[in-house]
Amino acid sequence: MQLTTIGLDADDTLWHNERFFTLTHQRFAELLSDHAEPGHLAERLLDAERRNLGQYGFGVKGFTLSMIETAIDVTEGRVPGTVIGQIIAAGQEMLAHPIELLPGAQETVERLADGHRLVLITKGDLLDQERKLAQSGLGDLFDAVEIVSHKTPEIYAQIFERHGDGPERALMAGNSMKSDVVPPIEAGAFGVFVPHGLEWALERAEAPEDHPRFRRISTLSELPDLLADLR
Structure with missing residues (x-):
């Protein structure tokens, strides 16, 4: 699919x-x-x-x-x-503090936006997250932005139904195993772990290594090629 x-x-x-x-x-x-x-x-x-x-x-x-x-x-x-x-x-x-994009973020988001519905899904303070997105220059590349209080399987299912074709035809990528990977997989989507190097203790979780919808990449720049392999 x-x-x-x-x-x-x-x-x-x-x-x-x-x-x-x-x-x-x-x-x-x-x-x-x-x-x-x-x-x-x-x-x-x-x-x-x-x-x-x-x-x-x-x-x-x-x-x-x-x-x-x-x-x-x-x-x-x-x-x-x-x-x-x-x-x-x-x-x-x-x-x-001014926003500093991670290496390859701009180019990767541009590639992903060409051919997919792109949704930014983030936690945090509403005003601060809106400020950071505006400063990043990436806002126009996203079809939707969801700033949520918690990232749960139910939240992911609702977002991917609202902005896509359901979680079965969706993928979520992020640096938090606890928030960006495990819950979307439980909702039925792919979960892709993109390690950052610095990790908040409250965002740690065991990787679902044996799950067929779990993937791990070294940098976000690898995500477009991963998508090609999943087709």
């Missing part, structure tokens, strides 16, 4: 994202160095992020609030206002 619809993740699939979180993690550790060891602080922050996902969702704003909560926690409420101010400033810098 010929694939007609291609879904693509955005952050760390089309443009850099996680490295800015990594840099802010380092800055956060420096600000709280008198109160917690970096490893312990990272664990406390990850715990806060995990707790807060249901309330804040994914993205920079939730991450910034989790940093503030962690700073209050590890200092037992004694964190100086100046430190809180620097945490907020770090979050604002992340929201204002």
